[in-house]
Amino acid sequence: MPNMIVCVKQIADPEAPAGSFRVDEAARKVIPASGVSQVVSPFDEQAVEAALRIKDAQGGKITVLSLGKDFVMDVIRKPMAMGADELILLQDPAFEGADSRSIAYALAMAIKKIGEYDLIFCGRQAADWDAGQVGSGIAEFLGIPSVTVAKKVELVDGNVRVERVVTDGYEVIEVSPPLLITVSNELGEPRYPKLKGIMAAARKEVPTWTAEDIGAEPSKLGAAGARIKLLKLFIPVREAKCEIIEGENPEEAAANLALKLREVKLI
Amino acid sequence: MAENKGVMVCGEIIEGKLSSITTELLGGGRGLADALGEELSLVLMGSGVGHLASEAIAFGADKVFVVDDPLLKDYQTDSYVAVMEKVVKQVSPNILLLGQTAMGRDLAPRLAFRLDTAVSMDCVELSIDPESKLMLQTRPVYGGNARAIYACEETRPQMATVRSKAMDPLERDDSRKGEVVSIESGLDPSLIRTKVVEKVKEEVAGIKLEDAEVVVTGGRGMGSAEAFQELEALAKVLGAAVGATRPPCDNGWVPSSLQVGLTGKIVGPTLYIAVAVSGSSQHMAGCSGSKNIIAINKDAEANIFKEARFGVVGDYKKVLPAFTAKVKELLGG
Numbered sequence: 001m002p003n004m005i006v007c008v009k010q011i012a013d014p015e016a017p018a019g020s021f022r023v024d025e026a027a028r029k030v031i032p033a034s035g036v037s038q039v040v041s042p043f044d045e046q047a048v049e050a051a052l053r054i055k056d057a058q059g060g061k062i063t064v065l066s067l068g069k070d071f072v073m074d075v076i077r078k079p080m081a082m083g084a085d086e087l088i089l090l091q092d093p094a095f096e097g098a099d100s101r102s103i104a105y106a107l108a109m110a111i112k113k114i115g116e117y118d119l120i121f122c123g124r125q126a127a128d129w130d131a132g133q134v135g136s137g138i139a140e141f142l143g144i145p146s147v148t149v150a151k152k153v154e155l156v157d158g159n160v161r162v163e164r165v166v167t168d169g170y171e172v173i174e175v176s177p178p179l180l181i182t183v184s185n186e187l188g189e190p191r192y193p194k195l196k197g198i199m200a201a202a203r204k205e206v207p208t209w210t211a212e213d214i215g216a217e218p219s220k221l222g223a224a225g226a227r228i229k230l231l232k233l234f235i236p237v238r239e240a241k242c243e244i245i246e247g248e249n250p251e252e253a254a255a256n257l258a259l260k261l262r263e264v265k266l267i
Numbered sequence: 268m269a270e271n272k273g274v275m276v277c278g279e280i281i282e283g284k285l286s287s288i289t290t291e292l293l294g295g296g297r298g299l300a301d302a303l304g305e306e307l308s309l310v311l312m313g314s315g316v317g318h319l320a321s322e323a324i325a326f327g328a329d330k331v332f333v334v335d336d337p338l339l340k341d342y343q344t345d346s347y348v349a350v351m352e353k354v355v356k357q358v359s360p361n362i363l364l365l366g367q368t369a370m371g372r373d374l375a376p377r378l379a380f381r382l383d384t385a386v387s388m389d390c391v392e393l394s395i396d397p398e399s400k401l402m403l404q405t406r407p408v409y410g411g412n413a414r415a416i417y418a419c420e421e422t423r424p425q426m427a428t429v430r431s432k433a434m435d436p437l438e439r440d441d442s443r444k445g446e447v448v449s450i451e452s453g454l455d456p457s458l459i460r461t462k463v464v465e466k467v468k469e470e471v472a473g474i475k476l477e478d479a480e481v482v483v484t485g486g487r488g489m490g491s492a493e494a495f496q497e498l499e500a501l502a503k504v505l506g507a508a509v510g511a512t513r514p515p516c517d518n519g520w521v522p523s524s525l526q527v528g529l530t531g532k533i534v535g536p537t538l539y540i541a542v543a544v545s546g547s548s549q550h551m552a553g554c555s556g557s558k559n560i561i562a563i564n565k566d567a568e569a570n571i572f573k574e575a576r577f578g579v580v581g582d583y584k585k586v587l588p589a590f591t592a593k594v595k596e597l598l599g600g
Binding site for chain 1: 377379410412419420463465505523529532563567572587589590
């Protein structure tokens with residue numbers, strides 16, 4: 001039965017209205033909006049779902065790994081409530097100021113500490129910084145193959161069969177484990193946790209590992225290990241110049257819109 | 268890092284031709300190379316691709332590195348990362364650009380980590396800082412709510428993937444001269460751990476979304492698969508491609524290949540008609556390159572009106588049939 005690891009990130013709800021979004025340009029940081037809840041990044045929930053579907057079919061064990069700070073325990077326990085077996089948190093001031101590389105390094109070191117794994121799942125990208133690098137980075141640090149942007153993952157006779165989304169459809173890729181897979185929204189909706197799952201998840205011990213626990217080299221972590229520097233963070237200015245086409249009723253407004261598009265030669 | 272020189276583009280070949288992102292990268296890369304007074308090169312990887320080198324030169328490359336090997340016929344992470352690692356170590360470019368495509372988003376991070384450097388993904392703007400001579404890498408973050416500018420100060424090459432339609436190709440000039448250099452792939456087949464066993468095309472009949480001059484898109488407010496038939500009717504009259512935001516795809520009203528947005532297709536038509544689309548940042552990331560956005564939405568406060576040139580505030584169920592009828596009349600149909 002496969003040993004599976006899923007990496008998830010806790011982020012501010014990306015569905016929150018854009019109007020609530022603020023940045024501190026001087027500090028080059030996002031200002032947490034009041035009233036916006038924390039969630040598991042949606043693609044990461046789909047990564048959990050991909051692992052759960054394999055567990056449904058073949059059994060196995062799912063360990064969830066999350067690197068971050070200010071964890072909201074009810075939120076970060078959600079993958080366990082959905083059906084994952086264990087959760088391990090990575091939290092240490094040494095992880096701060098990281099780029100994709102230093103995060104991937106820390107997660108790879110934690111995975112080495114976990115030891116046994118056949119499949120590692122990540123979301124295709126975190127829905128905050130949208131970089132989409134950490135999954136590939138973990139695979140590179142571990143020296144294992146990776147398949148990105150998957151919409152279906154199956155274990156067939158000990159081999160992994162992945163459907164990878166490409167521009168004009170998908171490719172079916174076969175590879176033997178161990179393997180890292182990043183999961184896309186085409187996988188489908190993740191399951192909702194059941195009350196029983198929520199209760200069971202709430203009772204589980206959640207260990208927190210530090211940089212020392214995972215045997216990481218300080219020079220490769222956080223800001224020290226970062227290769228890229230954020231120079232500026234800003235909200236782009238939008239020009240509000242929409243001309244609203246009116247009419248006595250919706251039908252007339254619609255006809256006037258067509259006439260307008262004709263007038264400016266767009267149709 | 269004084270030894271790292273030149274701007275290198277990692278080319279993509281689709282159905283035996285240079286893909287549009289490749290000519291766009293050559294156009295953008297030419298500007299960076301000229302700003303630095305350095306050379307622009309293109310890497311062509313594939314099987315039987317050498318004949319495309321002259322086309323790459325016509326689109327702005329000074330030098331083309333051709334790596335021709337039957338093992339490179341299909342994109343595979345292990346083979347392409349290995350070849351690019353070899354080429355980069357041999358040529359030592361200062362800058363390396365890739366497309367934000369199925370290939371680039373897979374290849375770029377692994378290659379950057381292997382080369383012990385960094386990459387900025389999905390950039391929409393690249394420029395050279397006049398003082399530091401560093402490449403400034405601008406990319407949308409937080410689903411397009413904010414923009415970030417990055418620089419890679421210490422390691423080389425400075426790498427970026429670029430969103431399609433963010434840069435303009437040069438006019439093709441067949442009188443341009445350039446050099447073609449062949450590089451051995453040096454691939455060991457046993458290092459390729461994945462196997463592509465099948466390729467499934469899911470392309471919808473009609474005009475390709477990415478190439479369409481007119482796109483008609485429906486959002487969550489459409490409410491059903493049936494409602495998209497009304498959009499099809501308008502699309503037919505206009506000769507347009509049909510797109511969708513993420514919710515109609517996730518709800519199965521339309522195939523996911525119609526999705527326009529951050530994780531879907533990037534379109535840049537002359538006319539983009541958004542029907543019952545709220546205009547989330549994630550969606551706008553896929554269509555903000557459109558020259559004229561038209562919004563039909565019953566919510567006057569919807570974000571889409573901040574991005575649109577013309578709009579009608581009203582229920583699409585009433586607006587859309589009347590609009591389609593009038594357009595049909597005007598077009599003499």
